[in-house]
Amino acid sequence: GSTTSGTQQTRIVAGTAPGFQPFEMIQDGELVGFDIDLLEAVVEQADGYTLQGWEQYEFGSLIQALTTDKIDTIAAGMTITEKRKESIGFTNPYWDANQALLVREGSSFQPQSLEDLAGHKVGAQSGTTGEGLIQDLIDEGTLAESNYNAYPKYPLAVSDLENGNIDAVVIDTPVAETFVDSRDVVVSATVDTGEQYGFGVRQNDGDLESALNGGLEAVRDNGTYADLTKKWFAS
Ligand code: ARG
Structure with a gap:
């Protein structure tokens, strides 16, 4: 204190x-x-x-x-x-941000919206607004709860995405861009959430x-x- x-x-x-x-x-x-x-x-x-x-x-x-x-x-x-x-x-x-859907480079799965995540394995960092969007999908029955993996840190989610353990990560747009530059991942779509830090x-x-x-x-x-x-x- x-x-x-x-x-x-x-x-x-x-x-x-x-x-x-x-x-x-x-x-x-x-x-x-x-x-x-x-x-x-x-x-x-x-x-x-x-x-x-x-x-x-x-x-x-x-x-x-x-x-x-x-x-x-x-x-x-x-x-x-x-x-x-x-x-x-x-x-x-x-700072302003939106959410991005991150997928593996070269992946045939190219979700264009949150709803497109249905039936796929999805990750986000615990306690984030990205997790909140996934939770909404689960609550409305669009995504099975067992298809969500929560991670303590985003880099671990991105590693699991590269490994093929999950198919998409929901993450803030500015941070998604740094992973696109440093890892084998791409942004398939952004979700306009109008967030402010x-x-x-x-x-x-x-x-x-x-x-x-x-x-x-x-x-x-x-x-x-x-x-x-x-x-x-x-x-
Ligand atoms: N902007 C998002 C949120 O507020 C994600 C923030 C994650 N920040 C971090 N340092 N890991 O939920």
Whole structure:
């Protein structure tokens, strides 16, 4: 949890879930990525706060880590959803995304919609909005529950896709693109979900939320946001 030092700077701990390139990943043993750089730049511009460090969690455990004060903010490509807003708050959006259907390169299975996944083995990361779409298919009887494999991290789902253990992965579009570049997979279609990523904060931490929103505005104005976009998304 946060602690206040003598200089009236509140030190905060950020939580993330690496394996979501280029937003957060481990490279040469180090935690790096767009979210890492962006949050660090934002906190630097956020009045009254300094970043003490990062803690890594599985994506599906981040909200509980936040609400139980293990961390003070989430920077994990987390989509702002009504459901999540029942338990946590979010800053203003900092990135837009949709969902992609990822299949093996050269595969004859080329789903054009979520419904096309019926009868096939599908994977996603636990606790994500991609999993939510698959859960909807299961709930409406389009997909058998036994045809869904949940993974702790997306790279494991992509490996299972390459191996032929599953036939499709539902995953955020910007992250799908990095797997297309680095693995034997392609995007067969995108699903227009209109998601927006925000930094998560506790609902009773309006001070931090405002400070981070101020920091976000400052890094957009001073060019850092554009620089980081170029650094992590230039192809
Ligand atoms: N945007 C999606 C969601 O909010 C996926 C985020 C996954 N993030 C990660 N660091 N693994 O559910």
